[in-house]
Amino acid sequence: MMTLANGGLRVDLKLIADMVEPGSRVLDVGCGDGSLLAWLGKHKNVDGRGVEISMAGVAAAVAQGLSVIQGDADTDLSTYPVGAFDYVILSQTLQATYEPKTVLNDMLRIGRHAIVSFPNFGHWRVRSKLLFTGRMPVTGSLTYQWYETPNIHFCTIRDFLVLCGELGITVEKSIALDRYGGAVPSFGTGWLANLFAEQGLFLLSRRG
């Protein structure tokens, strides 16, 4: 379960919001009902756009006056021009995309920065589930059975950092999150984070 920070924003979304400079152009991919965009618009004067796959999410977002299109990361990011945004946010959605690598590249093509968070498949609880029960892990943050999960491309924090290296992506900031979405700075981003962080949150850019 995620908890709410001050102002009604989920704790992990507040951490994302903290990474965004005021007055910037933001695309939130997988924006749900638009709560992060609404918060950014209200508190940081952000020019925000959203992409959301679920009809209910889009309808809720548009009905509160946000600019959100129905679509998804795999099909819609390619339609935006280079440098259209200052930040492209992908919160807990990377693992559900068909082509995470293309999505990451697209995010850093259309945005100066990318902010990505995802559940860490290297977490000890996931590892132990697989090790001791021999079955695909179903945990508090990974609630789906294998046959119904939308999460088709799980990775660990270490996997993700390796991919960033291969793609020439600079990790400007990384935060390990606990099961409540709160930051745990003491985990760092090395093996400790890979074992104990429920989620990883990264601010990315590409130099040159």
Next chain:
Amino acid sequence: MTNRCGASVKGHNPKPMTVVEPSDLSSGRNPLGHTIELGRERPIQLDCGVELGPVTVAYQTYGTLNADRSNAILICHALTGDQYVADPHPITGKPGWWSQLVGPGRVFDTDRYFLVCSNVLGGCMGTTGPRDINPATGKPWGVTFPVITIGDMVQVQARLIDALGIDQLFCVVGGSMGGMQVLEWCASFPERVFSAIPIATAARHSAQNIAFNEVGRQAITTDPDWFGGDYASHDAKPVRGLAVARMAAHITYLSEAALHRKFGRNLQGRQGFSYGFEADFQVESYLRHQGSTFVERFDANSYLYITRAMDYFDLAAERDGGLADAFKGIKTRFCVISFSSDWLFPTSESRAVVHALNAVAANVSFVEITSDKGHDAFLLDEPELHATLTGFLNGAAEHRGLPRGNKPEGGR
């Protein structure tokens, strides 16, 4: 513009239902709304190369234009629609086609917005069209009326908006062919459109849709009562052809699910088959009724001209480039809406518009509304459509410095 048309920019008073004869409309007297003459000094330059002018435009208004003239919404009607958005239709007496959306506190809140809807060029409800008299010959235009385009319709609307003293429209909204006009407005006059809502539409008419239109036109022009388009001087009307055109088109506005729910294979007032060609099935009876009532209120030649305008519509080709080029640098806030069961203007057409708008980093919302009612869903009571429209308009109003509605849900 000397003609600020002050008389028309005032509060709309609901009028009692009045049934008038079509002849009242063609004579230029429109007892239920306004008419204005445009283009006397400066004729309309039609895409076909002809200069047309003056033209008469019949329009309705609802609500009051504010002091800044910043709260005007132009509503664009569809192929067989008209300017009677929220008034009883003067011929049929039926409620206006979007009457459930217009009024105080409703989606198009007449307490906050000034609504304008004009009959399109080529139409038959008071705006100049093929039924009118050609001043050069003293006879009805018929098929000598110049072929018009969606772009021409929008040019005429822009003249009307000029005459009303409005520089920038707060919103341009419309479904189907009305949505084509919305897109054309954005491409032709981007700085005059603060927000735009193209509903159940496309940036170009598909081959399939051209094909359906052609069936309708063939039905009309092969009716012996069409008289080469000159039925007026033969005191005739190609009502059978026009009815068939309407029946064919009406099928495309629905969906298999909607037809099945409404009629299934139910028989009409009989226990068994007639083993003949009576309207055995309810769906046949329904279509025949649709056809026969349509001919009372619509002109066959107008149907030819307006369907042709839709066929010619191709926003990208008009600007010899990709669709995105039509929207380059646009500041307009868009809300594109489609319906899941619409196979006449399927969601893929709306998505193409959205992707073109993305390509120029335009401000766009896009909602595909789940409905089994087909293309007609935009005219029906769809709560999700109403909530989307209300939310988008409220958000746009805030950015335009207009008052937001009190009720988050809008609707009724």
